[in-house]
Amino acid sequence: MNPYILEMNNISKEFTGVKALSNVNFKVTKGEIHCLIGENGAGKSTLMKVLSGVYPHGTYSGDIVYEGSVQSFSKISDSVKTGIAIIYQELALFPDLTVYENIFAGNEVKKGSLVDWNQTIVRAKEMLNKVKLNVNPEVLIKDLGVGKQQLVEIAKALSKDVKLLILDEPTAALNENDSENLLELLRELKRQGITCIMISHKLKEVIAIADQVTVLRDGQTICTLDASKNEISESVIIKNMVGREIDDIYPKRNTKEFGSNVLEIQNWTAYDPKLGREVAKDVNLHVKKGEIVGIAGLMGSGRTELAQSIFGNPKSYKLRGELFMNGVRNTFRNPKDAINAGIAYVTEDRKGDGLFLIQDIKQNTSVANLNAISAKGIINNNEEVKISNEYKQSLNIKAPSVEQLVGNLSGGNQQKVSLGKWLFVNPSLLILDEPTRGIDVGAKYEIYTIMNKLISEGMSIIMISSELTEVLGMSDRIYVMAEGKIKGELPVNEADQEKIMKLATQ
Incomplete structure (x- = not known):
């Protein structure tokens, strides 16, 4: 009997000449928790979008073998029908609808041609019990905290008889208590026979929960590590993720007297x-x-x-x-x-409040200080390109050019653009709110190095972080x-x- 619920063989995917995935091989055993990790831009989310049908069959090369059969998903609903569910970092819930309406949105419980709301509430309570969430199913989603909303998303997936549950950075916005509760739920789902793939940058959580870990780097499979063989450790993971050893993720700086x-x-x-x-x-x-x-x-x-x-x-x-x-x-x-x-403030929500995702790097870099590159209300485009290129280079923003749309960048590079935007106003005090949320260990090291450089140049920093x-x-x-x-x-x-x-x- 084939032990694998999923095999992704020689998967390759390109975007306008850029190879996001190159002959990736990824195998997941039935009933395990398998962590997929790598730096931002390594191809993790792209691989999962191929699997879930976001990128339909024909837009990539290679084979998806699920439960022993080659699949040709043309849309998300195709993968859902087979028992595959994916929960993204940005939760896909309707804030002004109730918990029970969200759990069965698109999968309504019907009596004849009409929705059976009484049975919907009963079934919703069953799903909430499965995820150990004690809330009234008639409460509005917007009245729940992020941790509880995350559990509602999982309950929604379970309502569709999920066999393979994919979670993309599920604890990124959670505090430590909510994170531990979520990890314990994944262990319980494993005991129930549900297979989980988890994408995460929190290495301690990966080490605590993973049966196997697959590392991607630059769109290629680097290795798969097995917990039962004691192959999973922070140093081994980091070395494979970034291609080099990082002895201390928090770079040292010369201590001095403060002003x-x-x-x-x-x-x-x-x-x-x-x-x-x-x-x-x-x-x-x-x-x-x-x-x-x-x-x-x-x-x-x-x-x-x-x-x-x-x-x-x-x-x-x-x-x-x-x-x-x-x-x-x-x-x-x-x-x-x-x-x-x-004073400058780098918000914790870079996608919602910090950046204009449909604009390019240069426009995002200059937006907080347009007066510096304008004369009589007219922006000097050459100066805008020059300034943004300087920050692209100094912050090591990985993109083909400053014309690249910010929405197409990895999380780590988006964070660097957000930093560049506020450094352009030349602040004396920089407030960083969750500066490394949702970015990988290599990008974190770069952000920390930038912080130390700014401090050495006389800037002051307030750093808000949930990572102790x-x-x-x-x-x-x-x-x-x-x-x-x-x-x-x-x-x-x-x-x-x-x-x-x-x-x-x-």
């Missing part, structure tokens, strides 16, 4: 009228010149809300307290005022937030994960 305060906020409170509560409460915080200050905390602790309230208050919170830039008291009416004062190892590896000083408040301040040489989590859960 005076660049930013200081005192008794800072932000009230959100939409939520009817304070999202930041009596915060006291300062950042010195040449310092990286980390802000840690669980999801919902108020870190992003604090950053936005500092950066010109784009969410229109009601603010109270005092803000000083370089010792001078400031009041920012909007983000433009904050930019003019020397990242906060500890890159910060000089750490603030911990919970429920909108600063619960503690730790110099990095006195901090560890246990102390941070203790403060974050007070």
Whole structure:
């Protein structure tokens, strides 16, 4: 009997002359958790889109063998009918519909020609029990947290009698508790005989859960590692992903004396009228010149809300307290005022808030500082190309040219474009909100190296991160937030994960 539920043999795929996949071979054993990893742009998502029918048969070469038969999926519904389901990093849920409506969207429970809503709710409860999600199926999706929405997506997949479940970066937007709950659910699905393919950049999670790991690099299969043979370790994975060894993912920088305060906020409170509560409460915080200050905390602790309230208050919170830039008291009416004062903010949602995906690299690079390349309201196109090429080179943005649409770049390269956009405004303080979310270990190292270079040139950085190892590896000083408040301040040489989590859960 064939032990493989899936064999992808010699898969090749091109986009306008660029070879995204080159003779990739990928085999998945029935009932296992198989992790597919590689740097951004390695071809992971492209391979899964070939499998799921997003890229139909005929647009690639090679064979998909599923449950012993060669498949020719021409659309997504073809793969769904065979028991294949894929859950993308950007969840495909309808926020204004209920949980039960989302679970059975496109797969309605019918009585004759009409939808049987009573039976739909009953079946939805069964699916929610399977994923151990205790919510009312009549609640709206938009009223659930990201972790619970992720479980609804899985319940939706299970409602279609899934045999092979593919998850693309399922824990990228989750806190550590929600991530562990999701991994435990995958183990339970494995016990039920469901095969899982997980794409992830979180190597600790990969090591904790994978039966096998396949590494892609530059559109080619590099190796498949077997947990039962003790082949899976962080150092082995990294070496195969990036083609070289990275001894320390957090590059060292020369420590030095920090300068005076660049930013200081005192008794800072932000009230959100939409939520009817304070999202930041009596915060006291300062950042010195040449310092990286980390802000840690669980999801919902108020870190992003604090950053936005500092950066010109784009969410229109009601603010109270005092803000000083370089010792001078400031009041920012909007983000433009904050930019003019020397603050830049790289958002955690680069696709939704940070970049224009349908525009190219040069347009995204220049958009926050058009005055610098304009005269009498007319943009100097030659200067725009020159500036964007300089950032493309200095940030090592991998793209054919600055005319490349940002939406076609990998996550790591999109993040570098977002960085370039804000570096072009020449800030003295750079706020980085989840700067390495959803990018691979090689791209992370490059981002960290850029951060160290900026610090050495006299810039200051606030880094918000849900990865405690990242906060500890890159910060000089750490603030911990919970429920909108600063619960503690730790110099990095006195901090560890246990102390941070203790403060974050007070």
